[in-house]
Amino acid sequence: MSRLEVEHLYKIFGRRPETAVRWLEEGADRAELRDSGTTAAVIDATFDVREGEIFVVMGLSGSGKSTLLRTLNGLLEPTSGRVLFDGHDLTALGPRELRRVRSHGISMVFQHFALFPHRSVLENAAYGLEVQGVDRAERERRATEALELTGLAGWEKSWPDELSGGMQQRVGLARALATDADLLLMDESFSALDPLIRRDMQDQLLELQKRLKKTIVFITHDLNEAMRLGDRIAVMRDGRIVQIGTAEEILLRPANDYVASFVQDVDRSRVLTAGAVMEKCAGDADSSGRSVTMDTPIADLCALSADSDEPIAVRSDEGKLKGLIPQQTLLAALAGEVTHA
Numbered sequence: 001m002s003r004l005e006v007e008h009l010y011k012i013f014g015r016r017p018e019t020a021v022r023w024l025e026e027g028a029d030r031a032e033l034r035d036s037g038t039t040a041a042v043i044d045a046t047f048d049v050r051e052g053e054i055f056v057v058m059g060l061s062g063s064g065k066s067t068l069l070r071t072l073n074g075l076l077e078p079t080s081g082r083v084l085f086d087g088h089d090l091t092a093l094g095p096r097e098l099r100r101v102r103s104h105g106i107s108m109v110f111q112h113f114a115l116f117p118h119r120s121v122l123e124n125a126a127y128g129l130e131v132q133g134v135d136r137a138e139r140e141r142r143a144t145e146a147l148e149l150t151g152l153a154g155w156e157k158s159w160p161d162e163l164s165g166g167m168q169q170r171v172g173l174a175r176a177l178a179t180d181a182d183l184l185l186m187d188e189s190f191s192a193l194d195p196l197i198r199r200d201m202q203d204q205l206l207e208l209q210k211r212l213k214k215t216i217v218f219i220t221h222d223l224n225e226a227m228r229l230g231d232r233i234a235v236m237r238d239g240r241i242v243q244i245g246t247a248e249e250i251l252l253r254p255a256n257d258y259v260a261s262f263v264q265d266v267d268r269s270r271v272l273t274a275g276a277v278m279e280k281c282a283g284d285a286d287s288s289g290r291s292v293t294m295d296t297p298i299a300d301l302c303a304l305s306a307d308s309d310e311p312i313a314v315r316s317d318e319g320k321l322k323g324l325i326p327q328q329t330l331l332a333a334l335a336g337e338v339t340h341a
């Protein structure tokens with residue numbers, strides 16, 4: 001089921017936005033518009049975000065990611081096109097209904113979100129609930145719970161400046177979780193963190209997601225982060241979405257040279273799974289004991305493969321044989337020569 005549906009969305013800044021949309025529809029490009037003082041930040045974006053998925057929007061600086069995200073919760077009004085949240089057209093809501101949706105249904109976590117320096121960690125985490133008008137006792141209960149979820153139990157009474165950058169970022173996440181909003185919009189939420197802490201936050205988000213099953217739109221300019229987190233990834237370039245797919249699909253079948261050059265430095269062996277590179281076969285092969293599940297990264301197959309020349313069996317979680325990976329195929333996949341999936 002789709003939580004969010006985005007249909008032919010345009011966001012133009014500058015002069016005569018409606019005219020700019022028409023020109024774009026007629027094939028003008030972004031550079032031509034810029035010459036006339038108009039910025040086409042988002043051009044004809046169409047996609048849906050499914051319940052419970054992490055949908056990543058990835059692109060270089062200026063490609064339109066933040067603008068796109070802000071239209072998803074009504075912070076920005078699209079120049080043209082529609083955003084449906086649970087089937088309701090956000091662009092058609094009045095200011096009051098929109099505020100309600102924004103404070104109850106959708107939560108946003110920013111990159112440098114502002115923690116209030118003179119409020120405790122607990123009060124910061126409870127902020128979204130305060131805006132909703134939830135009473136104090138209930139606020140504190142839910143904020144305490146959210147802090148616990150993000151690994152900050154015990155820090156409730158501390159001040160923001162007593163926390164490391166990573167911990168402050170978790171307070172921001174706790175604030176979003178405390179509101180019970182089940183759509184989270186995260187704009188470069190981990191980008192300011194140093195690499196180890198960033199990885200740690202990614203792990204924690206994935207862990208939380210297993211339990212909470214939120215619907216998340218996560219923005220990043222980092223391809224590795226996109227591939228680690230995204231159930232699906234939308235790649236943006238110059239305001240347009242140029243490809244939407246799983247990490248594997250984007251890696252194996254890039255839609256154009258731009259995406260191909262973007263993904264060329266990715267560690268394929270960590271992203272590609274046994275299920276993606278196996279040669280499909282049904283029925284029963286002998287179980288030599290060398291079998292793996294569909295979602296095992298092929299990096300983990302190397303050790304297995306070193307033991308013997310026999311193909312590796314790939315099984316479903318229920319143990320059914322799905323395919324085989326001959327050593328040749330594994331070597332080809334590791335070398336980047338696999339084209340089927």
Ligand SMILES: Nc1ncnc2c1ncn2[C@@H]1O[C@H](COP(=O)(O)OP(=O)(O)OP(=O)(O)O)[C@@H](O)[C@H]1O
Binds near residue numbers: 013040041059221
């Ligand atoms: N309020 C605004 N007024 C005018 N132009 C804007 C506005 N907001 C964004 N833009 C322009 O729209 C384009 C897309 O900006 P946006 O912030 O969405 O990109 P981004 O992909 O989030 O970039 P970054 O990775 O640097 O955050 C840029 O050219 C930017 O200058």
Ligand SMILES: [Mg+2]
Binds near residue numbers: 065066067
């Ligand atoms: Mg941005």
